[in-house]
Amino acid sequence: MVMIIGAGPAGSYTAYLLAKKGIDVQVFEEHNIIGEPFACTGIITGILSNHFKPPEEVILRKIDSSRIFSPSGDYVDVGLKNDVVLDRAKLDRHLAKIAQEAGAKYFLGKRFVDCAKDRDIWKVRIYDREKGGTETMMTDALVGADGPLSRVAKSAGIYGERKFYTGIQVTAEAENDGFIEFYPKGKDIAWFVPAEKGKARVGIAALERPDEVFRRFVRERLGQDYEKKVVARQAGLIPLYNPKIKTEKDGVYLVGDAATTAKATTLGGINQSLTGAMCLTEAILSGKSYEKLWKKRMGRELRIALLMRKAMNKFSDEDYEKLVNIFKKEKNRKLLENYERDAPSKFAFKLALREPRLLGFARFML
Known part of the structure; x- marks a missing residue:
């Protein structure tokens, strides 16, 4: 049996791929509703088609151009290949749906507490948020798809050293021309992303003083009265890729943000989460090293992106x-x-x- 902690894209896509191969899969999600809360721009490149085709209701907008600004306001327009903006909550629910249809079992409102190895199995304690109380369960393999502050990684002793960007974003009433706007700001990133008609996702990712960076940017882009235009708010941590972090240990695996595989240049991580899920499925089915598989598939790209980020932080x-x-x-x-x-x-x-x-x-x- 494979136990997966976290029902985001990394966890649910892993569950889907494993269940499709006949593996007994159980997914535990601490929130009662899959996809909430979310903190994501929803931008994803055409590489998504290598994994699956999202249903139309998941796609908010198809994007064919981005505008990259300099500090003075100068800009360059760059065409994009099949990029889309997704409704992240609907994406999470879609992946959970196909995983359940393939045979995976989902348990909501269940929070991972800790784990301990007992011979060839893992004992995992799960807390029931509705009823209270903790239950101990057994699993052959444990997957931490539980985000940047992964409890699974901490409990298994493979958390390592981590550095985070803080992302703050609002969905606001704002007209746009249908292209993504990027604003490099020192070590930080700011964006204006078209969403539903007449709305956009406006936000920043910052290493330091994120609230200050956010307020300054959103006032510049939406005006001093931006609060009147806000219809939703999101915030969360984004891990900076660390190639030294261990992502497997004695049947415990980390995937997605838990493995810090977000792209250091743009801080996007959905594609990397899905690729990690594919590599993890192959590893569990074949007995190969998961870490070797995913590093062969995307390790080089992540290292180059990290070098580029280190350079950009000095600009x-x-x-x-x-x-x-x-x-x-x-x-x-x-x-x-x-x-x-x-x-x-x-x-x-x-x-x-x-x-x-x-x-x-x-x-x-x-």
Whole structure:
């Protein structure tokens, strides 16, 4: 039996893939409603089609362009390949639905407490939030899909050192032209993402003073009276990828944000969660090393994204101005447009060779 803690995309997609292969799967989610609360822009690249095709009701908006701003307000428009903005709550519920249809069992309002190895099995304590009281259960394999502060990782002794961005976002009444706006701000990121008609997700991810960074940006973008336009609020932690974290130990596995596999450049993590679920399924079915499988599939891309993030964190406003000007050149912009953002290794070095001025930014990676 495989016990999965967490019913987000990482947990439910793992449950679906395993259940489809006839594995006994049980999913425990501490909240009573799947998909709530959520803290996610919902942006996902065309790589999603490598995993599954989301139903139309999950898709809020199809996006074909992004606008990247410099600190002065200058910008460059970059075309996107099959990007969509998803309703994250509906995505979570869709994945849970197909997992249950495949045979996985779900238990809501159940919080993971801790785990202990007893010979060849894991004893797992689960707290019932409605009735109170703790129950001890047995499992052959335990999957931590329980987010950046993973209790499973802590209990199994593989939490490691973690660094987080704090994401704060509102859904607000705001007109837009149908493209994503990105605003690099020192070590921070800000965004304006089209959602339903007449609405947008506006937010930031910051390493320090997130409330201050958020208020400043949202006032700039939506106006001083932005509170009148807000219809929903979300906030959460986003892990910075740490290649040194162990993601498996004696039948305990970490997937998704619990494994810190968010992309360090944009801090997106849905595709990486789904890829991790595929690798974990293969590992459980074949007996192969899960960590070796997922690092072979996406470790290189995550390491390059981390190097790029470290460089970006050292940029001055002048550096960002130069970068936007470089990408205004059609040949550079086209190269960006022809490759998926989830695979920086496929374009970063080609771009550096094509545009020598980019080599000047390499010093920031040291």
